[in-house]
């Protein structure tokens with residue numbers, strides 16, 4: 001397989017895993033069957049390595065996961081399937097944080113830049129001996145990183161955005177996405193979080209149980225429970241598990 005084929009293969013497998021975990025979760029709603037952190041981390045490392053031309057270290061190291069092939073800059077790679085915060089142990093030279101979109105089997109960039117710029121916002125958790133960084137802060141700081149301090153992607157990578165999505169480099173898709181955004185409203189965009197902390201994980205493309213409604217995958221960001229909702233209800237849904 002070529003490198004591109006390998007990534008395409010991985011993308012398909014992520015979508016399959018996501019489908020399987022949803023099926024199991026539907027049968028055993030009392031338990032969570034989400035992908036765990038190590039698997040997410042490894043998937044994202046492989047995808048980032050391909051997308052940004054980074055050679056991964058064979059032995060996993062504490063501060064950096066790999067280095068940029070063209071210039072040797074050392075990079076810590078973080079993947080997340082949640083949109084609240086990430087865990088990090090030490091200040092890296094460079095940091096790339098990506099959201100793993102399991103529905104589409106792709107990554108979306110949250111932060112790309114020097115570790116320096118975000119480190120003052122890291123909060124130490126003494127009981128765990130690690131730091132956390134909020135995704136919303138990472139997104140905010142990312143906007144201020146000069147282009148020459150970013151690690152240039154070799155394939156186009158979508159920019160992650162809570163509620164509204166920006167695209168980098170793909171003008172055509174950007175236009176059609178904006179049209180979609182105007183037509184659908186922000187509550188139906190993947191990543192939208194309603195006032196009850198319920199997140200829209202994306203359209204399931206199957207009919208809902210109201211007239212003309214389509215189902216969306218939802219997740220409670222308080223307890224992690226995942227369920228389905230009619231499009232018209234995304235903005236107002238509460239967690240079926242927490243609000244019992």
Ligand SMILES: [Zn+2]
Pocket residue numbers: 220221222223224225239240241242243
């Ligand atoms: Zn809940």
